[in-house]
Amino acid sequence: MNYNWNWGVLFEEEYLGWLMSGVGWTFAVALAAWVLALAIGVLIGVGRTLPSRPVATLCTAYVELFRNVPLLVQLFLWYFVMPEIVPDDLGRWMKRDMPNPEYVTAVTGLGLYTASRVAEQVRAGINAVGPGLTSAAYANGFSTAQTYRYVLLPISFRLIVPPMTSEFLTIFKNSSLALTIGLLELTAQSQQIAEYTFQGFEAFTAATVIYVVIALGATVIAQILEKYTRIPGFVGKG
Amino acid sequence: MGDFDLSVIWNNLPFLWQGLQLSLWLTLLAVIGGIILGTGLALMRLSGILPLALAAAGYVNLIRSVPLILVIFWFYFLVPLALGRPIGGFYSALIAFVMFEAAYYSEIIRAGIQSVRKGQVHAGQATGLSYWQIQRYVVLPQAFRNMIPILVTQGIILFQDTSLVFVVSLRDFMTASSIVARTEGRLAEMYIFAALVYFTICFAGSLFVRRLQKARTA
Numbered sequence: 001m002n003y004n005w006n007w008g009v010l011f012e013e014e015y016l017g018w019l020m021s022g023v024g025w026t027f028a029v030a031l032a033a034w035v036l037a038l039a040i041g042v043l044i045g046v047g048r049t050l051p052s053r054p055v056a057t058l059c060t061a062y063v064e065l066f067r068n069v070p071l072l073v074q075l076f077l078w079y080f081v082m083p084e085i086v087p088d089d090l091g092r093w094m095k096r097d098m099p100n101p102e103y104v105t106a107v108t109g110l111g112l113y114t115a116s117r118v119a120e121q122v123r124a125g126i127n128a129v130g131p132g133l134t135s136a137a138y139a140n141g142f143s144t145a146q147t148y149r150y151v152l153l154p155i156s157f158r159l160i161v162p163p164m165t166s167e168f169l170t171i172f173k174n175s176s177l178a179l180t181i182g183l184l185e186l187t188a189q190s191q192q193i194a195e196y197t198f199q200g201f202e203a204f205t206a207a208t209v210i211y212v213v214i215a216l217g218a219t220v221i222a223q224i225l226e227k228y229t230r231i232p233g234f235v236g237k238g
Numbered sequence: 239m240g241d242f243d244l245s246v247i248w249n250n251l252p253f254l255w256q257g258l259q260l261s262l263w264l265t266l267l268a269v270i271g272g273i274i275l276g277t278g279l280a281l282m283r284l285s286g287i288l289p290l291a292l293a294a295a296g297y298v299n300l301i302r303s304v305p306l307i308l309v310i311f312w313f314y315f316l317v318p319l320a321l322g323r324p325i326g327g328f329y330s331a332l333i334a335f336v337m338f339e340a341a342y343y344s345e346i347i348r349a350g351i352q353s354v355r356k357g358q359v360h361a362g363q364a365t366g367l368s369y370w371q372i373q374r375y376v377v378l379p380q381a382f383r384n385m386i387p388i389l390v391t392q393g394i395i396l397f398q399d400t401s402l403v404f405v406v407s408l409r410d411f412m413t414a415s416s417i418v419a420r421t422e423g424r425l426a427e428m429y430i431f432a433a434l435v436y437f438t439i440c441f442a443g444s445l446f447v448r449r450l451q452k453a454r455t456a
Contacts, residue, residue, distance in 0.1 A: 003319065068440035069433045070398040072412060077433060080425040169303070176305035180405060187308045200315040208304050208312075215303030 009199045010206050019206055022189030026214075029106050029175040029185060034168060036111030041118025046148065048119065049126045059119070066116035071177055075109040079181045106178035114171050121163045125156030158229040165222035169215055186210060246424045247431050257414025258435070264332060264410065265397045271336035272396070273389065276343025281373065283348055294344070301341035307405055310334045314406050327408040339396055346392060350385035351377055387450045394443040398436065411435065 009015055047059035066074070079101075083094040098104060129152055137147040179188035190207035194200035247254070282294035301309065313334035318324045354377050362372035382389075401412035409417070412432060419428035 064441060064444075065437070068394075068398075068437045068444065070401040070412070070436055072401045072404060073429065073433045073436055076416070076425075076429045080419075081429050084426045173303075173305040176307045177402070179307065187305055187311070190308070191311055194311070194315065204308065204312050204315065207308055208300075211304045211308065212300065 003201065005201070006197075006199055007202050009193070009197050010202055015193050015197065015203075018184075018189045018193055019186070019210070022184060022186035022207075023210060025103075025178075025183060025185040026172065026175050029103065029110065029178050029183065030172045032107045033110035033114060033175065034171050036107065037114035037118050037167075037171065040112065040115035042122055044115060045119035045122025046126070046153075048123045049152075051144065063116045063119050066113050067120075071109070071113050071174060072180060074113055075105065075177055075181055078109045079105045102178065102181050102183040105181055106175070106183050110171065110174055110178070114167065114174070117167055117170070118164070121160045121167065122156065124163075125160035126152050128159055129155050155231065155234070158231050159234065161222070161226050161229045165218065165226075168222070169218055172211070172214055172218070243424055243427055246418065246422050246427055250418045250422070253418065254411065254414050257409055257411040260328070260408070261397065261400045261410040261412070264328070264335065264400045264403070265393065267332055268335035268339055268396055268400070269389075269393045271332070272339030272343045273347070275336060275340035276347050277378070279340060279344035280347040280351060283344070284351060298341045298344055301338055302345075306338055306399055306402055309338045310402060310406060313337070327403075327406060331403045331406065331408050335396070335400070339392070339399075342392060343389070346385060346388055347381065350381035350388075353384050354380045387447050387454070390443065390447050390450065394440050394447075397443075398440060401436070 010019070044059045044062050047055050048063070050056055083091040085091075086094070094101070133151050133155070134147060137151045142150065175185060176187040178185050179191075184192070186207050190203040193203040193206075197203070279294045279298060282290040283298075285291060310331065314327075314330050317330045317333055358376050358380065359372055362376045367375065400410055403410050404412045404416065407413060415428045415432040419425045422428075
């Protein structure tokens with residue numbers, strides 16, 4: 001095995017700058033997509049548990065559709081196909097004038113995809129609350145909206161904190177797919193440094209270490225969050 | 239819009255089929271390799287031997303915190319370097335997938351092994367079976383029976399993941415679709431077709447999983 005080690009390359013101004021910019025984009029994509037995924041995922045997840053059949057079916061269809069197509073294909077559909085099949089004016093705007101098209105597309109694609117996964121967690125959380133409390137709420141004269149607002153959602157949101165943590169980590173990892181539509185996030189930058197300098201080992205190690213640090217950081221935050229959101233007496237039943 | 243040209247798909251069907259075959263082969267081999275290596279990692283973690291358990295846990299947590307694309311880049315770079323000669327994209331990708339999926343499979347298998355009641359192990363020990371005999375004849379058969387639906391689900395996820403070999407231009411179904419899309423200038427048709435094909439296979443797979451689960455609870 002012939003390899004010229006040169007860890008110094010990572011600290012040369014140019015390449016260090018690339019790495020930092022990559023980290024910045026990774027965070028920018030993952031966090032924005034997470035906000036989108038939470039908003040839509042909660043709606044879809046709640047929708048699947050509603051008594052209304054059409055709404056539940058529609059939300060189930062969303063989840064099945066987004067879960068059964070690879071994220072890469074979804075990103076390409078948003079990036080290459082969407083501008084072709086929307087009305088001409090909008091398509092032209094998307095191709096020419098939309099600011100930062102790679103970023104917007106990556107956030108949209110990753111956000112809507114992760115929403116389907118968040119929805120599954122939300123649905124599981126609501127189902128885990130159990131029929132007893134729902135019946136009790138109805139027996140007290142709560143409307144469906146009130147049952148969700150005051151009983152189901154407050155409990156289920158606290159129940160699903162641990163699985164949501166792992167979804168949050170997944171969105172960071174999945175943000176690397178943005179490189180396929182030309183967004184230079186962390187993985188792309190490390191690959192680019194490897195190509196420019198032939199120091200693949202160092203470049204990929206740097207990216208790996210940064211991803212591990214992100215994962216560790218998120219895990220620590222999650223543990224604190226879990227401690228505060230745990231429901232005494234409810235643990236161990238789920 | 240409105241001029242959807244389906245002939246582009248028909249004309250390139252043999253090329254696309256070759257790509258799909260590569261995707262399916264890669265999935266099948268990676269599932270087998272991932273389960274074998276994953277079982278090893280799970281047994282290491284549950285062995286009660288601290289260095290083994292720590293090594294396995296470290297590996298699993300490391301792999302699980304980095305993106306698959308980065309792992310693919312790693313092995314495309316490392317494998318030829320370690321062997322001193324290029325071995326072709328397919329084998330580099332296969333090794334990357336086996337190493338990556340093993341971490342995920344090991345977590346599933348570990349949970350499966352833990353779902354087998356302790357009394358089974360004790361009964362095995364009482365009958366005078368060795369550690370390996372207990373694993374081979376008592377624990378693993380029951381564990382795998384419990385795990386079949388979730389192993390298949392992971393296989394479906396793996397099939398979707400194989401589309402990521404696109405980043406190293408290995409000609410799987412995704413890359414083949416993309417090549418046709420670009421050379422023929424038919425992006426909309428090809429990517430929608432690719433989505434349909436992936437959806438059909440994965441949705442059929444998830445229906446199959448649901449049937450398995452029903453059969454088990456019935």
